[in-house]
Amino acid sequence: MNDMTQTNLQKDLKIVGTRPLRPDGADKVTGRALFGADKSLPNMLVGRVLRSPHAHAKIISIDTKAAEALPGVKAVITSKDFQDLPSEFVPAGEMMVNFKDMTRNIMAREKVLYEGHTVAAVAAINDAIAEEAMALIKVEYELLPHVMDVEEAEKPNAPLLHDDMITIGVEPAPKKPSNVAKRVEFGFGDLDKGFKEADLIIEKKFSTQPVHQGYIEPHACLASVSEDGQGELWVTTQGPFVVRNFCSKILGMSTSQIRVTASEIGGGFGGKTVIYLEPLALALSRKACRPVKMVMSRQEVLMASGPTSGAKIWVKIGVKKDGRITAGDAVLKFQAGAFQGSPIGPGAMCAFAPYEMTNVRVVGYDIVVNRPKVAAYRAPGGPISEYAVESVMDEIAQKLNLDPLELRLKNAAKEGTQAPYGPKLGPIGMIETLEAAKAHPHYSAPLGPNQGRGVASGFWFNIGGETCTSININEDGTVGLTLGTPDIGGSRASMAMMAAEELGVPMSTIRPIIGDTSSLGFNFLTGGSRVTFSSGMAVVESVREIIVELRKRAAQLWDVSIEKVEWVSGHARLVGSENPKSLSLRELAEAAGKTGGPIVGGASINATGAGPSLATHIVDVEVDPETGRTTVLRYTAIQDAGKAIHPSYVEGQMQGGAVQGIGWALNEEYVYDDNGKLLNPGFLDYRVPVCSDVPMIDTVIVEVPNPKHPYGVRGVGETPIVPPLAAVSNAVSRATNIRFNELPLSPPRVLAAIESR
Amino acid sequence: MATLIFNGSLTQFTNGQTECEVHAKNIKSLLGEIREKFPRLSPLIESEGFAIAIDGEIFQDIWFAPISDSSEVHLIPPIGGG
Secondary structure (H helix, E strand, O other): OOOOOOOOOHHHHHHHHOOOOOOOOOHHHOOOOOOOOHHHHHHHEEEEEEEEOOOOOOEEEEHHHHHOOOOOEEEEEEEHHHHOOOOEEEEEOEEEEHHHHHEEEEEOOOOOOOOOOOEEEEEEOHHHHHHHHHHHHHHEEEOOOOOOOOOHHHOOOOOOOOOOOOEEEEOOOOOOOOEEEEEEEEEEEHHHHHHHHHHHHEEEEEOOOOOOOOOOOOOOOEEEOOOOEEEEEOOOOOOOOHHHHHHHHHHHHOOHEEEEEEEEOOOEEEEEEEEHHHOOOOHHHHHHHHOOOEEEEHHHHHHHOOOOOOEEEEEOOOEOOOEEEEEEEEEEEEEEEOOOOOOOOHHHHHHOOOOOOOOOEEEEEEOOOOOOOOOOOOOHHHHHHHHHHHHHHHHHHHHHOOOOOHHHHEEEEOOOOOOOOOOEEEOOHHHHHHHHHHOOOOHHHOOOOOEEEEEEEEOOHHHHHHHHEEEEEEEOOOOEEEOOOOOOOOHHHHHHHHHHHHHHOOOHHEEEEEOOOOOOOOOOOOOOHHHHHHHHHHHHHHHHHHHHHHHHHHHHHHOOOOOHHHEEEEEEEEEEOOOOOEEEHHHHHHHHHOOOOEEEEEEEEEEOOOOOOOEEEOOOOOEEOOOOOOOEEEEEEEEEEOOOOOOOHHHHHHHHHHHHHHHHHHHHOOEEOOOOOEEEOOOOOOOOOOOOHHEEEEEEEEEEOOOOOOOOOOOOOHHHHHHHHHHHHHHHHHHHOOOOOOOOOHHHHHHHHHHHH | OEEEEEEEHHHHOOOOOOOEEEEEOOOOHHHHHHHHOOOOOOOHHHHHHHOOOOEEEEEEEOOOOOOOOOOEEEEEEEOOOO
């Protein structure tokens, strides 16, 4: 828990809110930055993974003898090299994960549960020999029927993935196992009464496809375990401490035996909060006593990592003629992939969260299917459920002839609103983003033929969590700042800016680095839009602690009590003296040896008080009636950031989220054949938007400060992916006069709807 | 005494009770009180790792956040992110 009662919300800020160059910028643009696959060690081996060709099958036997005998092969591992772990839930990314499942996902044991599921891994002196060795591993399978769709998977006669899976959240507990891992329900009020009061009720079914996080850098790591059992791991990850803890549990090592260093990261978006290659590389290295590098191909990334859930959603909303919502009801069925743990909880909690509801219910189901286990993806669950609700809101606006922003304003959640998941909300910026959207010139710009304009809003919670930092005043008065949360979106810049603002020194004197797991206490991962909020709080607390120490050192030198010394603009100053005295940070640093030794500080917190961030997006599209192709003509993203520490990086998050959401809405989907084999495991066929697909994404930052953060920060990375799905769908619906309720709105789907009109 | 409110499916485990008064002054003692008053809810909380919202502020895996007599307390699923 943290107490950051001393805030800077009203302070005249010199650095926070400006746009300096990022400390890691030069390395990134010159190619000097080292990513997951960029490191090598002497005597390094190449690690490769043998994956299941089947969607669902029993493993009868695995024979690795021929592979092990191949010259150049130094280690082969299967599930026999990993201890089986009991069922134990721990937090990871957006959900709890179960170690029993995790050990089976990184290496199949009794069964393979999706095409691409790991069956064995090989370390060899080069790639060609590793490839040859994999071909020599004989795996005998007994094929089982598979199931890919949630509505098929929940049927009583569906192929069962786990024969011990009893639905959680149902009382009394079912007696028979099923593919339904969990049921959740939120809500309050009287739905029957609410729907009776309604003048208009709209009820619709929707479906969304699973989509991949689409990070450009594939999973990659380099592991080295020495003969005395000490392990080093270089890895592209959002959470080095989480990787260390998961690997130590799976490999039966102590946490101190594994030191994890996070490389620069080429995108994660939630998909790098879990482990895939890391325990395999450590296990191969431990067996071979040589370093092992493993890098996934794009095909492996798409077959066996991520994505987020596909879903079936049913929504019913009742409104009065004036647009006031009287009741909202929804059922969500989320694909979990092969193991339980879809983002059904947050998805259900977010569905109606932008609105003030008096009668509301959301029921959600977490359902396992023969696909890769889902991983977190920006605002996990939120885009899916809010897409359905925001689509119905748009249809309501059309049917009642209301402006869609006015409809949302009539129902907007505000401070004191009871959220559908229970608690009352603190200060939030839903109304402010809607007002900013109304006032934006985009909203009143004329549209041409075959063009439509869509709007949608979005909600995400944001989180805090365990965080620590350390700070050192160097001998010349410059500052070293060590952070434990990998920098994905420019956080080294924002941390240095907050430290410089607090300390009253130029940002250029602060050098922020990401520490490895042996240099700091535990840090929860970079995710949930928590870093600028939580690490920012820890940085501010560290600096405030070090300022106390600096005042103490100055007081010693002046032979006065510490109360007589204040800290102003990077200097210690004597309070109320007729002879003004001042010592700069550099002077105090140079005298550190004489006044008690190095000046260091740090903070360790479990940050609380994260404030939800709301957004409203406007998009114009043109639909070609002959091909069904949708072109995004103009896009404006408006979001409450609380306070933008570095506005350029806030805008970057808003733009990136919007583009990923456009891809989700228009193109991205996995195509499987009847045998559960993925047909489009590459970026040529799995179509993410590229620069030429989207216009410049215009941004408007709204600032409704979060009172629980010293600078008012809310966190911005999750929310911008929430509104685009519905905003784009609403725009296409208005351009074609056809209501769409399935994603993606790919040209064949849109053309088929136009032709059947 | 603070008010503990149960939302949605949790009421299955509280015999339909939607709220109750609690003496707890922090989350640790609240969890103990829930264990005593609602033994069927306790295993779910332990396996699912619920967060606690006190007067709208969400606390995840934190035991010593204070609960005042006027507090409104909710059990909600843990929240993460991508």
